Amino acid sequence: MNNDMFTILIVEDDKAIIEMLSISLQAKHYHILKANTGAQAISLLGDNDVDLVLLDWMLPDVDGTQLIGKIRKFEGFQYLPIMMLTAKSNEEDKVKGFDMGTDDYMTKPVLLKELDARIRSLLRRSQGLTASNELIVDNIVINPVQQLLTIGGKAITIGSTEFRLLHFLMKNKNRVFNRSQLLDGVWGRFVAIDERTVDVHILRLRKTLKPCEADSYIQTVRNMGYRFSINTTS
Structure with a gap:
């Protein structure tokens, strides 16, 4: 899988985390977009071809699960892979995230090797759905x-x-x-x-x-x- 083909949108208000994720994923040759708020994320999604979203639960302007609902309502985004990255680790939160439409869920602190493996898995699944x-x-x-x-x-x-x-x-x-x-x-x-x-x-x-x-x-x-x-x- 050629990572140069894929654009990942990171939606995260913690500057240290967003820079750490950006550096790690750029080293894997992904194209990275960054948003600090839900409003910025919606704007970037409207202006760019995004292949996957990494989404924090707690954003300054919107709950991450609510943002998933907004994203899913846009034409063409129903099957956009979304992975939640959050400090919320109990099972009830995970189930809520999946119920709202997230495709995967990782708790912080994120293990970068595992994150990369999960991203590749989501992108493969997404490509299969698009092609089928x-x-x-x-x-x-x-x-x-x-x-x-x-x-x-x-x-x-x-x-x-x-x-x-x-x-x-x-x-x-x-x-x-x-x-x-x-x-x-x-x-x-x-x-x-x-x-x-x-x-x-x-x-x-x-x-x-x-x-x-x-x-x-x-x-x-x-x-x-x-x-x-x-x-x-x-």
């Missing part, structure tokens, strides 16, 4: 580029995490995944959150699909895990 075509299974159509889900021709409102979960399961139709495998495939293998989080998002996904009578495609396989299958009799 829409998936069609039965009357369900999921477009990873536009982050668009339609069932029977009707557009369905779905959360970012549930969208990634559904896309992963549909892409691997009929294959059973345990919770650990789903955490690795959907949240990323470096994420340290409780496996029960998977159950919560499976329930949310089923609730989203239920009005269209598509919730039965998300199946629990006893003592094994979950799968997506149109065979609802097995």
Whole structure:
């Protein structure tokens, strides 16, 4: 992967941290943009082609999780990789971050080698989503580029995490995944959150699909895990 191709936006109000991150990532040949506030971040995103955002939770003008929500509303940014860098380390904060649409979560102080590995992982996943075509299974159509889900021709409102979960399961139709495998495939293998989080998002996904009578495609396989299958009799 040629890092010269990628632009990373660092959104952080601590000057020492932003300079440390900039120096480290520039040494890896990434192009770096810097923002100290949420407003600056939105402006830079509007004027530049950004491939990944490193985002602090506590900013002077906006909560980082709220900024994620704003970013996700812009066309073309639904699948922009966002990694939160924060001192908040408890599981409830991590789950909140993922619920708001972050793709990865690291607690400070940041280990630079691990950060680089996570960035490369996110960029690879992002490239795969951009390159992939829409998936069609039965009357369900999921477009990873536009982050668009339609069932029977009707557009369905779905959360970012549930969208990634559904896309992963549909892409691997009929294959059973345990919770650990789903955490690795959907949240990323470096994420340290409780496996029960998977159950919560499976329930949310089923609730989203239920009005269209598509919730039965998300199946629990006893003592094994979950799968997506149109065979609802097995």
